[in-house]
Structure formats: structure tokens, C-alpha cells
Amino acid sequence: xxxxxxxxxxxxxxxxxxxxxxxxxxxxxxxxxxxxxxxxxxxxxxxxxxxxxxxxxxxxxxxxxxxxxxxxxxxxxxxxxxxxxxxxxxxxxxxxxxxxxxxxxxxxxxxxxxxxxxxxxxxxxxxxxxxxxxxxxxxxxxxxxxxxxxxxxxxxxxxxxxxxxxxxxxxxxxxxxxxxxxxxxxxxxxxxxxxxxxxxxxxxxxxxxxxxxxxxxxxxxxxxxxxxxxxxxxxxxxxxxxxxxxxxxxxxxxxxxxxxxxxxxxxxxxxxxxxxxxxxxxxxxxxxxxxxxxxxxxxxxxxxxxxxxxxxxx
Amino acid sequence: xxxxxxxxxxxxxxxxxxxxxxxxxxxxxxxxxxxxxxxxxxxxxxxxxxxxxxxxxxxxxxxxxxxxxxxxxxxxxxxxxxxxxxxxxxxxxxxxxxxxxxxxxxxxxxxxxxxxxxxxxxxxxxxxxxxxxxxxxxxxxxxxxxxxxxxxxxxxxxxxxxxxxxxxxxxxxxxxxxxxxxxxxxxxxxxxxxxxxxxxxxxxxxxxxxxxxxxxxxxxxxxxxxxxxxxxxxxxxxxxxxxxxxxxxxxxxxxxxxxxxxxxxxxxxxxxxxxxxxxxxxxxxxxxxxxxxxxxxxxxxxxxxxxxxxxxxx
Numbered sequence: 001x002x003x004x005x006x007x008x009x010x011x012x013x014x015x016x017x018x019x020x021x022x023x024x025x026x027x028x029x030x031x032x033x034x035x036x037x038x039x040x041x042x043x044x045x046x047x048x049x050x051x052x053x054x055x056x057x058x059x060x061x062x063x064x065x066x067x068x069x070x071x072x073x074x075x076x077x078x079x080x081x082x083x084x085x086x087x088x089x090x091x092x093x094x095x096x097x098x099x100x101x102x103x104x105x106x107x108x109x110x111x112x113x114x115x116x117x118x119x120x121x122x123x124x125x126x127x128x129x130x131x132x133x134x135x136x137x138x139x140x141x142x143x144x145x146x147x148x149x150x151x152x153x154x155x156x157x158x159x160x161x162x163x164x165x166x167x168x169x170x171x172x173x174x175x176x177x178x179x180x181x182x183x184x185x186x187x188x189x190x191x192x193x194x195x196x197x198x199x200x201x202x203x204x205x206x207x208x209x210x211x212x213x214x215x216x217x218x219x220x221x222x223x224x225x226x227x228x229x230x231x232x233x234x235x236x237x238x239x240x241x242x243x244x245x246x247x248x249x250x251x252x253x254x255x256x257x258x259x260x261x262x263x264x265x266x267x268x269x270x271x272x273x274x275x276x277x278x279x280x281x282x283x284x285x286x287x288x289x290x291x292x293x294x295x296x297x298x299x300x301x302x303x304x305x306x307x308x309x310x311x312x313x314x
Numbered sequence: 315x316x317x318x319x320x321x322x323x324x325x326x327x328x329x330x331x332x333x334x335x336x337x338x339x340x341x342x343x344x345x346x347x348x349x350x351x352x353x354x355x356x357x358x359x360x361x362x363x364x365x366x367x368x369x370x371x372x373x374x375x376x377x378x379x380x381x382x383x384x385x386x387x388x389x390x391x392x393x394x395x396x397x398x399x400x401x402x403x404x405x406x407x408x409x410x411x412x413x414x415x416x417x418x419x420x421x422x423x424x425x426x427x428x429x430x431x432x433x434x435x436x437x438x439x440x441x442x443x444x445x446x447x448x449x450x451x452x453x454x455x456x457x458x459x460x461x462x463x464x465x466x467x468x469x470x471x472x473x474x475x476x477x478x479x480x481x482x483x484x485x486x487x488x489x490x491x492x493x494x495x496x497x498x499x500x501x502x503x504x505x506x507x508x509x510x511x512x513x514x515x516x517x518x519x520x521x522x523x524x525x526x527x528x529x530x531x532x533x534x535x536x537x538x539x540x541x542x543x544x545x546x547x548x549x550x551x552x553x554x555x556x557x558x559x560x561x562x563x564x565x566x567x568x569x570x571x572x573x574x575x576x577x578x579x580x581x582x583x584x585x586x587x588x589x590x591x592x593x594x595x596x597x598x599x600x601x602x603x604x605x606x607x608x609x610x611x612x613x614x615x616x617x618x619x620x621x622x623x624x625x626x627x628x
Contacts (some may be wrong), residue, residue, distance in 0.1 A: 082604065130468045144568075146460065153570020154444045155605045160567040163600045165560050167482045168498075175600055177563075184482075192427065246479050249491075253474040254458075254568050256467020284478045286489055290389065290396065291469045 001064045002056070003313045004104070007111070007305025008070040010034060010086035013041070015048040016303070017056040017063070018310035022122030024303060026055035034087040041087070046101030065105045065313025068094065069114030069305050076156040081108070107312040109150060111305060113159060115298070116143025116147045117150055118308030119261050123299040126163060130257040133298070134248070135264035139174075140182035143308075144255060144299060150312065162186070166246055180252075184243035187219035187265045193236045194222045205230045223269045241273070245280035252285060252292050263298035268298065315378045316370070317627045318363045318418070319513035321425070321619025322384040324348060324400035327355070329362040330617070331370040331377070336436030340369035348401040355401070356408065360415030377523075379419045379627025382408065383428030383619050390470045395422070421626040423464060425619060426475060430457025431464055432622030433575050437613040442572040447612070448475060449578035450558070453488075454496035457622075458569060464626065476500070479490055480560055498557035501533035501579045507550045508536045519544045525557070537583045554596070559594035565605050566599060569607050577612035584611065 002025070007014040009032060016027035024072055028051055030044055037068025045068070053060040072084030079095035098106045109117075116125075116133025121287075125131035125145070133143035142161030144151040153160050162182035163175050182191060194217045198207040205225055210216040225233035267273065277295055285292050300307060321328040323346060330341035342365055344358055358420025359382070365371055367374040386398030393409035412420045423431075439445035439459070447457035456475030458465040466472055476496035477489055484493025485506075492494075497503060508531045512521040519539055524530040539547035562574055568603070581587065599606050614621060 068326070073601065130467075146465075151460075154442075154607070155570055156571040157566070157599075157604050157606060158570030159567060159600045160600045163567050165480055166480075166563045168484075168557065169478055169559055170482075175597060215473065243482065246482055250478045250564075251568075253477050254472060254565075256469055256472030258468040284491060285471075286474045286491075287387065287396070287471045290471050292471060293468070 001314070002058060002062060003109060004052060004063050004066045005116075005306040005308065005310030006045055006049065006066065006068045007131065007309055008032070008045065008068055008087075009111075009123045009305075010071070012307055013045055013048055015045070015052045016306040016310065017052050017058070018307055020314065022118065022307045022311060024306060026052045027306060028052050028055065032087070038087070038089055038092045039097065039158070042097040045103065049102060049207055059264065060102055060104060063104050065107060066098065066102065067114070067309035067312030069111045069309040069312075070108065071111050073110055073156055074238040109152065109309075109312055110141065110143070110159075112141030113143035113150055113152070114308035115263055115304040115310065116145055116261065116299075116308070117311050118300050118304040119298055120145040120148070120265075122307055122310050123261070123304070124296045125259040125261050128258040130255065131259045131261060132161070132251050132255055132257045132293075133261045133263060134251070136185060136187065136244070136262060136266035137264035138186060138188055140186050141264075144257075146255075161247070161251065164247065164250060166187065166243065166250065181243075181247045184238070185247055187203045189243070190219040190236065190240055190266070191217050191228075193239070194233070197232050197236060201232065204232045206233055209255035219266055220268075223266070223272070227272050237276070241276040241280060245277055245284055248277065249281065249284040257293050260293045260295045261298050263301075263304070267297055315628070316372060316376060317624035318366060318377050318380045319620040319622065319624030320359050320363065320380065320382045321428075321623055322346070322355075322359065322401075323425070323619075324385070327359055327362055328620055329359070329366050330620035330624065331366050331372070331569065332621055334628065336432065336621045336625060338620060339618060340366045342366050342369065346401070352401070352403055352406045356411040357415065360412055365411035365414060374416055374418060375612070377418050379421060380412065380416065380576070381428070381623035381626030382420065382422045383425045383623040383626075384422065385425050387424055387470055388422040400491065419627060420532065422622075423466065423626055424455065424457070424473075426455025427464055428622035428623070429577055429614075430459055430575065430617040431625050432614050432618040433612055434459040434462070435575075435625050436621055437575070437618065438610045439573040439575050444569065444571040445573045445575060445585070446475070446569055446571045446607075447575045447577060448562070448565070450499060450501065450576060450580035450583045451578035452500060452502055454499050454561075454616055460569075475561070475565065478561065478564060480564065495557075495561045499554070499561055503557070504533040504536045504550065504554055504580065505531050507553070508547070511546050511550060515546065520547055521571070533580055534582075537580070537586070541586055555590040555594060559591055559598055562591065562609065563595065563598040571607045574607045574609045575612050576609065577615075577618070579613055
């Protein structure tokens with residue numbers, strides 16, 4: 001059986017033909033250019049699907065399903081996308097629009113969910129019944145696989161791990177609440193704390209690393225200086241890891257998965273991050289001495305969006 | 315098919331014969347007297363099971379299964395209870411010990427999980443695929459039903475909702491962490507905040523209600539005064555509801571159930587609590603305008619432990 005996976009982002013559209021094992025047989029991409037409006041974007045998605053089907057030596061009609069991963073959610077009652085901020089989409093009839101061009105069932109889910117599904121089929125959580133994928137990027141996203149299937153809850157609004165509140169009355173979040181987990185566990189959190197530290201301490205190594213231009217600070221600057229032993233950045237990183245570990249323990253206390261997979265930009269800190277997080281967990285888990293989720297780094301990176309989207313239709 | 319449900323608490327053991335619909339056909343109880351050691355307690359549980367089977371006009375061998383709900387967890391790898399603080403149990407071989415007296419499969423789960431299962435079979439969440447039960451008592455417990463079945467996670471340590479951290483660096487918890495949800499959403503939280511308020515304001519109505527003996531304050535005092543319009547207790551109750559609503563929104567963001575059921579002592583505040591919680595939720599949910607879980611009060615109260623435990627074996 002073959003499936004098409006489409007990874008729809010604010011910058012680019014990537015599509016590929018994927019087999020049952022999560023292997024990519026052909027792939028292609030094009031720019032999203034969301035300012036053209038959703039009709040043009042969806043037409044390009046359909047054309048890309050037709051193209052990759054041909055590139056794999058088949059026709060679009062040979063495909064079992066098309067899966068789409070996007071930075072938003074679909075309302076399962078209507079097949080419409082209520083909002084997708086990165087694309088400027090509001091109430092877009094994605095499934096209906098795709099049906100104008102291709103006669104193949106279309107499935108849609110959140111990009112973090114799709115990446116989690118990809119890891120559970122062909123990545124670091126392959127073979128696990130229950131796994132949770134956590135993307136540590138500009139925000140924090142979550143993808144949950146339970147019993148080998150994507151878990152989306154009863155209304156399709158589950159697994160918004162980034163908006164779990166871990167600090168009542170904490171940092172204001174873009175969602176309107178305060179103290180959401182993503183305010184503390186995203187790359188954005190490292191940048192914010194780096195800037196705050198430099199404002200209080202203009203001669204800090206971090207400030208020097210960006211030539212005094214605090215707007216140039218990124219998460220990698222903070223992580224690299226922490227790795228190198230700079231005490232200011234090490235303190236920021238340590239506090240970051242503490243917040244991250246608390247969120248992961250909440251995930252363990254609620255979902256108790258076999259594996260928690262860390263993806264997204266901050267996960268490129270690699271073993272340095274993994275060692276720090278793993279060291280914090282034993283004192284935080286509720287049932288001391290009982291086994292709990294392994295924490296691992298994502299393996300598939302760039303192709304996860306295509307593979308996971310394809311697997312939505314499996 | 316008939317099942318036996320046993321509700322094992324620190325004070326009493328209750329057992330009953332329950333049919334497929336969650337209806338109790340016969341029931342009986344005896345004191346726990348945990349100081350006798352686990353062997354005597356488990357022997358009494360088995361004898362009670364044999365007795366209720368006879369009272370229902372059957373024999374113990376006619377029962378499909380025996381389910382036990384207790385204030386702890388079972389290690390699914392061993393069938394043993396690693397700890398059950400209320401009973402003073404450590405590493406108790408419950409399943410093995412029961413097998414000495416009765417030749418019927420024995421299933422064990424946490425008392426909050428069992429109460430949630432009961433509500434999903436014969437109570438307020440009956441017919442729901444996905445529901446979360448939250449007990450607001452001395453602590454906060456959680457029971458999660460997904461796809462009509464008890465969800466216990468991969469290692470049996472899931473649904474510890476009370477130990478989800480909602481206030482990083484918050485109130486110290488009995489579990490060793492800080493800022494667990496149960497520090498803010500239990501009856502204990504209302505009592506603690508009531509006492510603190512009275513210490514700062516010795517002429518408060520709450521202090522007068524207990525004749526100045528702050529150790530006598532219970533959750534009902536605070537709730538009743540809040541209902542009656544006392545501004546000090548209303549402020550405590552309002553803050554309590556805010557914390558509770560934040561925890562429920564975390565549950566929505568992670569599990570997205572059809573229904574969240576509130577049980578335990580604080581839930582006896584009834585409609586007053588329900589109205590206050592429901593009023594807080596719309597501004598806190600992430601996807602504004604999308605449907606989300608209904609919040610309801612538990613319906614089964616006293617018999618939930620027997621019914622839910624019985625349903626473990628269904």
C-alpha cells in the first residue's frame with residue numbers, strides 16, 4: 001500500500017510517496033506563498049501529490065490516501081481548518097478543496113502529531129504502543145500516539161501540550177493565558193531569558209557573543225555558551241531544563257507513555273540536553289522506583305512531516 | 315455475566331455483586347482494621363466476596379471476575395501493590411494472596427480510576443468513549459477512561475492528575491515536589507487557605523464559625539460561608555475555582571475528553587461549584603469556539619467503588 005504525505009508549512013510545501021514501513025519512495029517540494037490565498041496553496045498541494053505519485057512510477061489513483069500535516073487543527077465535524085495562524089487561514093475547507101483535484105481520501109492533523117506518528121512508525125519510538133512527541137521550537141507542540149494510533153481526543157483539541165499551564169500567574173502566553181509550558185520550554189524561552197540576563201549584565205559572555213545586539217540572541221547561542229561552561233548561560237539552561245523536566249513529568253503523570261521523544265530546534269542540543277533532562281526526572285516522578293518513560297531525541301528530523309502525514313491514512 | 319467489586323479503603327471494605335449494566339445485586343461490608351496486617355485484610359476481602367456471591371443467589375465460582383479498587387496502584391508486571399499508604403502496605407502480593415481463597419481472576423486498580431469507570435458505565439458519563447474523573451478530596455485523584463476502557467498508561471503510573479505540577483516552585487506537596495495540582499484543588503487547599511486568612515484576620519466570619527479554633531476549619535465551612543456571601547471565604551473559593559479550572563483546562567489540553575466528572579468531598583458543593591468552574595473555562599481553553607469537555611458532578615457517590623471495581627473485569 002502506498003500513501004502520500006504532505007508537510008504544509010508557512011514557507012514550503014513538501015510531499016512524498018511513502019510505503020507501509022514509512023519509507024519515502026519519491027518526494028518534491030514547492031514554496032507555499034500563503035499570501036496568494038488558500039485556493040492557490042491547496043491547488044499546489046494537489047499538483048505536488050500528483051507529481052510525486054508519477055515520480056514513484058504510479059498514478060495518484062493508486063494511492064490509498066493523502067495525509068496532510070499543518071501547523072493547526074482540523075475540526076473533525078466539518079473537515080475544515082478553523083485557523084492556521086502561520087498561513088493566515090480561517091475556516092478553510094481543506095478536504096473539500098482537495099477533492100476538486102484528487103479523488104483520494106484526505107486526512108489532516110497537526111504537524112507535531114504527524115511528526116510523533118512518523119517517529120512511532122519509522123523513528124526512535126518505532127514499535128511503541130504509547131509515545132508522546134514534544135517539539136521544542138518557537139513554541140512547544142505535542143503529538144500523542146496511544147495504542148499505535150494518533151490520539152486526538154473527543155473534539156480534536158487534545159495534545160496541546162505547549163499550552164498546559166505549569167506556572168499559574170506566570171509569563172503571558174500568545175494564547176491569552178499565563179504560565180503555559182511553552183513559555184518556559186521553547187527556544188523562545190531561552191532567548192527571552194538570555195536577553196533578560198544581558199540587560200541586567202551587559203558584560204555577560206552572551207552579550208559579547210552577539211556584539212551587544214540583544215535582538216540577535218538565539219537559542220543556540222545560549223546552549224553553546226552553557227555547554228562551554230559560561231556560568232550565566234549555564235544557569236539559564238539549568239532553569240530551562242528544570243521547567244522542561246516538570247512538563248515531561250506532567251506528561252508521565254497523565255499519559256505514562258513508553259517513550260517521550262524530543263524534537264524541534266532545541267533538541268539539536270543533543271546529548272547535552274538529554275543528559276540534563278534525564279538527570280532531573282528521577283526526583284520528580286511520583287512513583288519512585290517504578291519504571292517510567294524513556295526520553296529520547298527525534299531521529300527523522302526533515303522527513304518526519306512527510307512520513308507522518310502519509311501514515312495518517314494507513 | 316456477574317462480577318464482584320471490592321472497594322478497599324483505610325476504614326472499611328465494601329463488596330458487591332454487579333451485573334453488566336453496573337447494577338448492584340447484593341452488597342456487604344466489614345471494617346478494614348489494617349493494623350492486623352495484609353493477610354487478614356485480604357482473607358476478609360475474599361470471605362466478603364464469597365458472602366455477597368451467596369447473597370445474590372449464586373456461588374463465587376459463577377462470578378466472571380473480582381475487581382478491587384484501592385488507594386494505591388498495582389505494578390502490572392508483578393500483580394503486587396508497591397505501596398498503599400492509607401493501609402500501611404508495602405509490596406503486598408494481593409493477587410497471589412486472593413488466589414489462596416477464591417479461584418476467580420482478580421483485577422486491581424486505583425480507587426479514583428475505579429470511580430471514573432463506574433461513572434462511565436452507570437453514572438453521569440455513561441456512554442462516553444472518553445471521560446476523566448477527578449476526585450476533590452484530601453488529595454486529588456484521577457481516573458481516565460479512553461475508548462470505553464480504563465487507561466493506565468504503559469507502566470500503570472498514568473492519570474496521577476493530582477500530581478501534575480501547575481505552580482512551579484509552589485506549595486510543597488506530600489510527594490516531595492512543589493506546586494502539585496492537589497495542593498490547590500483539594501479540600502486540604504480550602505482548609506489551608508481558610509486558616510491562613512483567619513491567622514491574618516482573627517475576626518473573620520470563618521474564625522467565628524469555628525469558635526476561634528482554626529484546627530476545626532473544614533472545607534464545608536469555607537464553601538458555606540462563600541455561598542452565604544462572606545467576602546473573605548468568597549475570595550478563597552474564587553481562587554480555588556481558578557486553580558481547579560486551570561487543572562481542568564490542562565486535562566482538556568491533554569486528554570480532550572467528552573466529560574470531566576467531579577467527585578470527592580468538595581464536589582458536594584454541588585451546583586455552586588459547577589457554575590463557578592464552568593464560568594471560568596471559556597477564557598482558558600486554547601481553541602476558543604471549538605467544543606470541549608462538559609464538566610459534571612459525579613452521580614454514584616457511595617456505590618461507585620463497588621460498581622467500578624466490578625467493571626474492571628468486564
